[in-house]
Amino acid sequence: MARIQLLLVAVVVILLACLPLVIEKDSTLNLLVLILLFIIMASSWNILGGFTGQTSLGHAAFFGLGSLATRLLWIQGFPLLPSLLAGGGLAVVFALVIGIPAFKLKGVYFAIGTLALGQILFVTVGNLFPTISALPVEALRTYQLAPRYYLFLVLTILTVGFAYLLANSRVGLGMMAVREDEDAAEALGVNARRHKLLALVFSAFLAGMAGSAFAYYHVSYYYQFPFAPIWSFDTLTMVYIGGQGTIIGPIVGAIFFVLLREFLVLNVGEYHLIVFGVLFILVVLFLPGGFVEAWEKIRNLLVRRRSKRDRNASTTA
Amino acid sequence: MLKLENINAYYGDLQALWGISLDVNEGELVALVGPNGAGKTTTLKVIAGLLAPAAGLVEFRGQDLLKKSVHQIVSLGISQVPEGGRIFPGMTVLENLELGAFVPEARKAKDQTLQSVYKSYPILEERSDQLAGTLSGGERQMLAIGRALMSKPRLLVLDEPSFGLAPILVDQMFVMITEINKQGVTVLLVEQNVRAALEVAHRSYVIENGEIVGEGTGVDLLSFESIRSAYLG
Amino acid sequence: MTEAFVQIIIFGILIGALYGLAALGLSMVFGVTKILNIAHGELIMLGGYASFWLFRLVGLDPFISLPLTMLIMAVVGLVLYKLLFVRTVKLPEEEKIKNTMLIGFGLTLILQNIALILWTADDRGITTAYSGQVFTVLNIRFPIVRVAGFAVALICLLSLHLFLRKTYTGKAIRATVEDWEAAALMGINIQQVYMLSFVLGAALAGVAGALVSVTFSIDPSMGMHWTLKALIVMVLGGLGSIAGTFAGGILLGATESATAFLIGGNYREVIGLLLFLLVLIFRPQGLLGAKER
Known part of the structure; x- marks a missing residue:
């Protein structure tokens, strides 16, 4: 990473860390929490879907499992940190259990298989835990937003940092080779199944941790709610809009998605999803690399125009 | 009847045909022979409209085939038997x-x-x-x-009709093709079975590495030195 | 106990025919064009509303208005195809399936929310004079509407079968499925075959929607539920087999009912999905389908 970029990242992190000291309104902080949550979701999905090319429609399952484990343990009086880790842990266990059979499915079959899997968990959890989970009175009395915010911030930094390191590692390169052409990757000595499984485990752990943080953050919700397919779909949408397979894409996508949704909800109410639907289709059809690709195209165009102008200048001179 | 001029064609970045030109006249039986991967099937794909060439001209009875889609080309009277049937x-x-x-x-x-x-x-x-x-x-x-x-x-295009057939059937196949031609159907025959193809064809083209390297009547080409050494042993 | 069980299974089979019909369009479109239309459930939803409004506003009986519903949905299908899916035709197969799935996913958001704006989130259903009527054979009850739905599904199935077997266009569609390149060399306009199949699939979704609106109820968010049902049935029945799709539907309907009876109604959804996953993983050619060549 260039030094200037590193500096930029540091500034952003410090700014984000100082925000709760400045911001008075809870609603603003809640919005930030939502953005951070979705950056974790999008970046973690991206490891499996973007880096490794395994489009999952069941990401909510990991998020849900993380929230479920953490919520159950923490409300029962378990210390916070082990409860949080248990969330990520449960997601990993689940990933390992389903990983081997799930990767017998290729391409679109993997996608609809994970969709079904997510749906199974959604329905089953709704059956087993049909109630609302509310924080106990004691916890409510002492509830503070700032620690939740910092938890999400730390997780976000860890997730993005991990994704960055992964993308530049041997393992990450192996994953991308699998994405481009599984057979060719195998021929080059990349164990495709192991790389896919690894991507699934990383992806599941991080999404599970997002769920854990959600369980710590949210005051009351149905146990089933974090398993709802909409979590998978929203995540998918933001990664595509931002630019799959890149580090910055999911971040940009998440910020854009949450802010635009907030704006649209205020202005056009529930119908914001139509806008997202249209946007999503446009990206799939015309801009498969999302915003990141658009940005690169524009930059290339500018560079080319400039070099053309330079060339013209030199020929006329 | 059919005329190809200076066809260049690519698969992705890979150039498969380098300035192919050939023509087939009404009533003729023309063979296009050459080794595996020389560009025979690619040439046929261009004729059928399945592959758009990067440059060149394809005409059939005065009509520009490059402007037609696959099914339109069939209705103009070109019928193709693809490789393997x-x-x-x-x-x-x-x-x-x-x-x-x-x-x-x-x-x-x-x-x-x-x-x-x-x-x-x-x-x-x-x-x-x-x-x-x-x-x-x-x-x-x-x-x-x-x-x-x-x-x-009007024009029957055959891609390797003898491929994979038992030797006795191969002879029958070439008899069949000659029969069809005698009944008035113009034939463009692509073959790896060079000797048999050259024997039945009125005229033949030799293609190698995406280029036409020889042209003549069957008998002429049989004495063509590179053909002899390469295919007839 | 046994009698109740038989009754439950009969209900399951009657519903299963509807599942089969819901899957028929999806399966045919996927088989011919390799477009995986995740928004198929939304097409069923639109078909349901078309039938509902024809009943409510014009007073047309949902069974009488079926041809009209099909026509409306065929037009919807045509517009969607021309606007969106046609752009994916040239992609390599793998990418095409994936991209069309994603387009379908975007479509679900759009169609669902348009329906929400136009018709609110209320559950709607068609109640006709004969809606509550039941006839009884050997102590087993047969609700008239469901039996009629079963018959309609069967008629659709047979018509499609005959269309594909007996007409030139049908044969062209089958040839395209077997080998599109060879089909093109026969002079078949492949683009047209794709479009026709998609439109036909949408029309079939319309029939399914009409039947849903008269047997159950419809609402803007029903699509996902029906897409999943159709996907499950498609996988159970094996791709490209009409009879298999129908049998898959019946199998799913009966299994769901049996599960509801033996384990509990809460799990009727889960069993189908589990079955789906197992078949997908261990028998991708479908439970009832023949092994691919």
Whole structure:
């Protein structure tokens, strides 16, 4: 990473860390929490879907499992940190259990298989835990937003940092080779199944941790709610809009998605999803690399125009 | 009748054809021979409209084929038997033949053409209700050719019709092709079986590495030094 | 106990025919064009509303208005195809399936929310004079509407079968499925075959929607539920087999009912999905389908 970029990242992190000291309104902080949550979701999905090319429609399952484990343990009086880790842990266990059979499915079959899997968990959890989970009175009395915010911030930094390191590692390169052409990757000595499984485990752990943080953050919700397919779909949408397979894409996508949704909800109410639907289709059809690709195209165009102008200048001179 | 001029064609970034030019006159039987991967099938794909060349000209009876889509080219009177026959294995022999007469003009004369195809290849009539996938290799190739004839083609294009056939069937195949040609159908024949192809063809082209390297009558080419050493041993 | 069980299974079979019909369009479109239309459930939803409004506003009986519903949905299908899916035709197969799935996913958001704006989130259903009527054979009850739905599904199935077997266009569609390149060399306009199949699939979704609106109820968010049902049935029945799709539907309907009876109604959804996953993983050619060549 260039030094200037590193500096930029540091500034952003410090700014984000100082925000709760400045911001008075809870609603603003809640919005930030939502953005951070979705950056974790999008970046973690991206490891499996973007880096490794395994489009999952069941990401909510990991998020849900993380929230479920953490919520159950923490409300029962378990210390916070082990409860949080248990969330990520449960997601990993689940990933390992389903990983081997799930990767017998290729391409679109993997996608609809994970969709079904997510749906199974959604329905089953709704059956087993049909109630609302509310924080106990004691916890409510002492509830503070700032620690939740910092938890999400730390997780976000860890997730993005991990994704960055992964993308530049041997393992990450192996994953991308699998994405481009599984057979060719195998021929080059990349164990495709192991790389896919690894991507699934990383992806599941991080999404599970997002769920854990959600369980710590949210005051009351149905146990089933974090398993709802909409979590998978929203995540998918933001990664595509931002630019799959890149580090910055999911971040940009998440910020854009949450802010635009907030704006649209205020202005056009529930119908914001139509806008997202249209946007999503446009990206799939015309801009498969999302915003990141658009940005690169524009930059290339500018560079080319400039070099053309330079060339013209030199020929006329 | 058919004219290709300076065709360049690519698969992705890979150039497969380098300035191919050839023509086929009405009533002729022309062979295009060359080794595996020389660009024979690619040339046929360009003629069929399945692959758009990067440069060049393809004309058939004065019409620019590059402006036509695959099905329009068929209705102009070019019928192709792709490599391996590519019959529809899950459909009956009769259905395969009916599909051969899909273009409107051929469909009008379907029953008549069917009778003449059955007359030439009685085995197809015997097997008409059988699934095409159950036919033997030789029968399949016969069906593929019969199917192509169902469109009442002006030009019949055959891609490796002898490939994979038992030696005795190969001879029959070349007899069949000559027969078709004698009945007035112009034929463009692509073959790896160089000697047999050169013997039946009026004129032949030799293609290598995507370029035409030789042209002449069959007999001429048989004495062509590089052909002798390369294919006839 | 046994009698109740038989009754439950009969209900399951009657519903299963509807599942089969819901899957028929999806399966045919996927089989011919390799477009995986995840928004198929939304097409069923639109078909349901078309039938509902024809009943409510014009007073047309949902069974009488079926041809009209099909026509409306065929037009919807045509517009969607021309606007969106046609752009994916040239892609390599793998990418095409994936991209069309994603387009379908975007479509679900759009169609669902348009329906929400136009018709609110209320559950709607068609109640006719004969809606509550039941006839009884050997102590087993047969609700008239469901039996009629079963018959309609069967008629659709047979018509499609005959269309594909007997007509030139149908044969062209089958040839395209077997080998599109060879089909093109026969002079078949592949683009047209794709479009026709998609439109036909949408029309079939319309029939399914009409039947849903008269047997159950419809609402803007029902699509996902029906897409999943259709996907499950498609996988159970094996691709490209009409009879298999129908049998898959019946199997799913009966299994769901049996599960509801033996384990509990809460799990009727889960069993189908589990079955789906197992078949997908261990028998991708479908439970009832033949092994691919």
